[in-house]
Structure formats: C-alpha cells, structure tokens
Amino acid sequence: MPAWLFALLAAAFVFYTDDYVIAGVLPEIARDLGVSEAQAGQLVTVFSLTVALAAPIAGVTLARVSRRHLFTASFAVFVAANLMAATAEGFGFLMALRVMAALAAAASTPAVFAYAAERAPEGHIGRYVAVVALGVTGSIAAGVPIGTWIGGHFGWRATFLAMAVAGIAALLFLLATLESARTEGPADLQVVDRALAHQAYHSPFREPGRRRLESLLKRSTLDRPAIPVVTSIPGRYTVSSGAEAADALVVSETRPAGVP
Structure with missing residues (x-):
C-alpha cells in the first residue's frame, strides 16, 4: 500500500x-x-x-x-x-x-x-x-x-x-x-459523497439506516449528493464488517442513477 x-x-x-x-x-x-x-x-x-x-x-x-x-x-x-x-x-x-x-x-x-x-x-x-x-x-x-x-x-x-x-x-x-498541488486535480463531489457514505455504512449505528443509505446511494448523483444523511454520525466508525463488502457496494454504484 x-x-x-x-x-x-x-x-x-x-x-x-x-x-x-x-x-x-x-x-x-x-x-x-x-x-x-x-x-x-x-x-x-x-x-x-x-x-x-x-x-x-x-x-x-x-x-x-x-x-x-x-x-x-x-x-x-x-x-x-x-x-x-x-x-x-x-x-x-x-x-x-x-x-x-x-x-x-x-x-x-x-x-x-x-x-x-x-x-x-x-x-x-x-x-x-x-x-x-x-x-x-x-x-x-x-x-x-x-x-x-x-x-x-x-x-x-x-x-x-x-x-x-x-x-x-x-x-x-x-x-x-501526497501529490503536489500542481498535479492534484479538484475533488469529485460524488467521490466525497461516497467516501462519507462509507463511514456511515460501517458505523456501529448503521441499523436500520443501512438500507436507507443504500437506497440513497442508488439515487445519489453529483447534483444530489447523499452527504446530509451522515450528519448524525459524528465519526464513530468500525471496519469490522469487512472491506470486501464495501468494495462491492461502491463498484456496483459507480454509475450515476439512470445510466445502464
């Protein structure tokens, strides 16, 4: 790594x-x-x-x-x-x-x-x-x-x-x-959205919000990010549920809603 x-x-x-x-x-x-x-x-x-x-x-x-x-x-x-x-x-x-x-x-x-x-x-x-x-x-x-x-x-x-x-x-x-400021591009808001969503997804407070979060991710686009759904998660995350599951969620949701 x-x-x-x-x-x-x-x-x-x-x-x-x-x-x-x-x-x-x-x-x-x-x-x-x-x-x-x-x-x-x-x-x-x-x-x-x-x-x-x-x-x-x-x-x-x-x-x-x-x-x-x-x-x-x-x-x-x-x-x-x-x-x-x-x-x-x-x-x-x-x-x-x-x-x-x-x-x-x-x-x-x-x-x-x-x-x-x-x-x-x-x-x-x-x-x-x-x-x-x-x-x-x-x-x-x-x-x-x-x-x-x-x-x-x-x-x-x-x-x-x-x-x-x-x-x-x-x-x-x-x-x-980190890469130099000259080679570093601007952040993708949808990536920021999904990174924060990962934190909520792996939160110990995730049930029953986990299914709601997955639903929001499916509808999330650059213009309508799902970031507000994690405002109640102050940062107490856990990685015990497994990175493979998180990878599967992100890979399956990388396209904007409506794109086949």
Whole structure:
C-alpha cells in the first residue's frame, strides 16, 4: 500500500485522538480550572458535536480546494488551538479552543477519506477507506491511553502540547507523501459523497439506516449528493464488517442513477 495512505491514517488518528483524549484528563482539568467534572466533560461533547455538524458541510464547500492547501491550513489551526489550550487559564477560553480544533478536524476529515477513495485502485475503495478508518479506532485503542498517561505524569497541559506535536508530525507526513498541488486535480463531489457514505455504512449505528443509505446511494448523483444523511454520525466508525463488502457496494454504484 502507498505511503500516502498511511499518512491519511495518521491524520485521522491525530484528529480523533484529540477528540477522545480529553476524557482521560477531565478530573485534572476540572480541578485546575475550578469547574465540576460534569462541566469539564462538555469539552468532549462540544468537540464531537462540532465535527458532526461541520464535517458534512465542509465536505461539500471545500471539495474543490487543493488537498495540500486544505490539510496545511486545517492542521495549522489545529496545532495553534492545542498550543493555546496548553496555556489556557479559563474554562470558557479552553471551550472556544476546543471548538476551533474541532472545526479544523471537520474541515479535513471528509478530504482524508475522499482522497483515499479517489486514489484507490478500481475495486479497492473499501480497503483503502478501511485503512484510513483504522486511525479512528486506533485513536481509542492507543491514542487515548497514551494521552492519558502523558496527562497523568506531566499534567493535562502536556496532553494538549503532545497533540500539537502530533499534529505537526502528521502534517509533515502528509506533505511528504501526497501529490503536489500542481498535479492534484479538484475533488469529485460524488467521490466525497461516497467516501462519507462509507463511514456511515460501517458505523456501529448503521441499523436500520443501512438500507436507507443504500437506497440513497442508488439515487445519489453529483447534483444530489447523499452527504446530509451522515450528519448524525459524528465519526464513530468500525471496519469490522469487512472491506470486501464495501468494495462491492461502491463498484456496483459507480454509475450515476439512470445510466445502464
């Protein structure tokens, strides 16, 4: 598999680790900022909610932006938000920075999956998207424990600092492996649509929405994308249902509706 695919995996891993990792250091944040743990828990909620609402919109509005430019800008905002969070003295300011980081993640998340779908060999879209989705599940299995360990030994501010460093590393990996902006063509909105649909298709919340999603995919065209159907899926995906099934779904639905 190409190196850029693992760079996309790393990007997904960093973005979603930043979402979940706060849960492991909530008591320290609450104590340091003088709020209850329930209030501190809103830092997780606001990040997930922002991504859930903003990602489908970003998938459409930013589809024509160069991937390199989009990733560079969003990771720059993401890193800045985490660096400022490491020095935040007030809960309200920290909350605003979590929204800022979430917007950066939401801007790039559709592009991360769409790039994998666009560049995948014919018949392997599901496999490539599944590899990127491992970054999401890996953030829970590895990212959160590591971030919690850092917070437990060096303080919660060190966790945000570590996320900033991870963001820089992921961006450098992406820039080193993705095609140059001169050779990169504009995104196909229908590919973005189907990449996001893959995420919903493999979501643990897929029943009974799976049959509805398949029906929407059959009617989906460039002018009428099915992206809005995934607004309620904030990014908790799974790849356990098998990439082969996803490949079969995409290959069978690559033609616009009405074309034999």
